[in-house]
Amino acid sequence: MVIGAGPAGLMAAETLASAGLAVTVIDHMPSPGRKLLIAGRGGLNLTHSEPLEAFLPRYGAVQARLEPAIRAFPPSALMAWAEGLGQPLFTGTSGRVFPKALKASPLLRAWLSRLAGQGVTLRGRHRWEGWDTEGGLRFTGPAGAVACRPAATLLALGGASWPRLGSDGLWTGLLPGVVPLRPSNCGFLHAWSDIFRQRFEGQPLKRIALEFRGRRVRGEAVVTASGLEGGAVYALSAPLRDEIAAEGGVTLRLDLRPDETPEALAARLDGPRGGLSLSNHLRRAGLAPIAIGLVQEALHGGAALPLSRLVKDIPLRLTAPAPIERAISTAGGVGWAEVDEHFMLRRRPGTFLAGEMLDWEAPTGGYLLQACFSTGRAAAQGIIDYLSS
Ligand SMILES: Cc1cc2nc3c(=O)[nH]c(=O)nc-3n(C[C@H](O)[C@H](O)[C@H](O)COP(=O)(O)OP(=O)(O)OC[C@H]3O[C@@H](n4cnc5c(N)ncnc54)[C@H](O)[C@@H]3O)c2cc1C
Incomplete structure (x- = not known):
């Protein structure tokens, strides 16, 4: 089960489904990828074309923790992936990479249709509320409380900027070791x-x-x-x-x-x-x-x-x-001491994390989405290895 239908969660879902696993993606918003769609308003800067040696230091102090995931799914792979979804790309004079459509909706539409073809189930309007005493996941949906116990869970709940798009940061009260969320790329x-x-x-x-x-x-x-x-x-x-x-x-x-x-x-x-x-x-x-x-x-x-x-x-x-509600992204999140090298929560084996909810920040330029896609992929690979062991 993947909770959070943003770029990190959807990339994880695709990776898991490609490995033949049955995947359900849950989000509390009625439709997926709302922040990705807003990122599309600025042209959807997917990644950056500079060499990895220049790219990786953009993640500052946590470069070493993100580097294996980014090397395993680097900008070139992300570009090939987007083009595989029928989205031709171009590189601007600054080296930033965008879809020629300069928006996210065609990419998201093609992606969701491919995920549906892979058998991924998407369920909106269900908010994850934590775990019950038996370790099952607790949700609140239109019909009230729901509990379930998937074989493995991936949390990709985003940061806390633009909360009306879904990532409201309320999960910070549900997880240990969270470094307080702060505005990043903000006014x-x-x-x-x-x-x-x-x-x-x-x-x-x-x-x-x-x-x-x-x-x-x-x-x-x-x-x-x-x-x-x-x-x-x-x-x-x-x-x-x-x-x-x-x-x-x-x-x-x-x-x-x-x-x-x-x-x-x-x-x-x-x-x-x-x-x-x-x-x-x-x-x-x-x-x-x-x-x-x-x-x-x-x-x-x-x-x-x-x-x-x-x-x-x-x-x-x-x-x-300026208030975090207006920021492009969020600094802080689940601290690195809480997750192992596969992005699995040390205190809760079988639960993995990806995307902006981890404690990293980066400048604009495509570094945000790249890290979300790469960690989504890496955490999903962690789940695949976990389940097969
Ligand atoms: C205006 C704007 C422009 C941007 N432009 C760019 C850009 O051009 N390039 C770039 O690299 N980055 C850009 N970004 C940043 C980028 O969009 C984010 O970093 C990225 O979307 C984070 O992905 P994510 O999957 O980690 O989280 P999100 O995309 O935030 O997705 C998290 C999902 O989890 C869901 N969720 C949260 N809590 C719960 C819960 N308790 N239960 C169920 N579901 C829950 C949310 O509804 C949401 O759908 C932009 C951001 C903004 C705001």
Whole structure:
């Protein structure tokens, strides 16, 4: 029995069914793969094409625990799998791999139909509630409480971001050794002035660079009502989050003109303004309205001139991560001491784990889905070996 019909659980179900096992997949949502479908809204970045030597370190401190699973089902195998489902892929200039359809629904539809052909039973609207005193699985479904005792169980319950899609993290109370779930690839809170927020909420900051603790990331960010989110922020989110937890706040540095040298900017910005207002002066120097707004926010906050230096180094005080409900993914989960090298719970032989509910995090770029697919596959292989022994 597989509990959790996300990418990790469905990949496990496919692996188990291919080995000739009878598989039932349970989810408390009415339909499977809801978070996968939302990931499809951003184009469905399935994996990354960089060599494994560059790919594997993206998992940071837990690389060694994930590496065997990823080597056994690496990006090349995931790409072949997706293409086998009739989904041609392309690799973007950044090396990220997407289906040409740029969405998840055709892939999920083809996958579910293949699983049905393999005899996999999918059952929605049943929430796993833990174990009974005899070690059977307890569920609550439309007809009330249900119990069952499969030969082996795979839990792939996801993290806690976007809980309305099903992964609500309520399982954390049912398992031992859970490292608290925290937002990952998330936005952060910053107190904009009312005037800035009213004018620029929802607007993108394009071709910027963000810097924190000597790490510089180029890309985009988006101004939210309560702070900042978007790709460049997500890339720094783990160290920002951890430093905020330790210090109560951090200062992120924003370079509005990463392609220009301070000298080139100084020639345009630091001379006499004539009769021009500050905003007209900045506009004439080529700054977009949102960039001008940021310079003005910084000056009101007490930042020092010259303008050329400020434009390349706007300080943004971040006070907290944005709520986990809005994060792309989750850090924390079942600790590695709880599972063996086959992803089996040491304290509950016959129960295996896969996907985001394990204690790992990774940046965006396809690393999240790749690890979910690979661990789903590896845990299913663990079940196959367990049952045959
Ligand atoms: C907006 C967004 C965009 C994303 N884009 C990308 C991307 O482009 N590339 C990428 O690599 N990653 C992306 N991700 C992350 C990726 O979607 C997740 O990491 C991945 O879906 C996790 O897979 P999973 O199978 O571990 O869990 P999930 O997909 O979360 O599935 C878990 C399942 O378990 C079910 N469940 C939970 N608790 C119970 C219970 N008690 N009983 C029964 N069922 C339960 C849930 O309903 C859910 O169906 C994105 C995430 C978001 C939110």
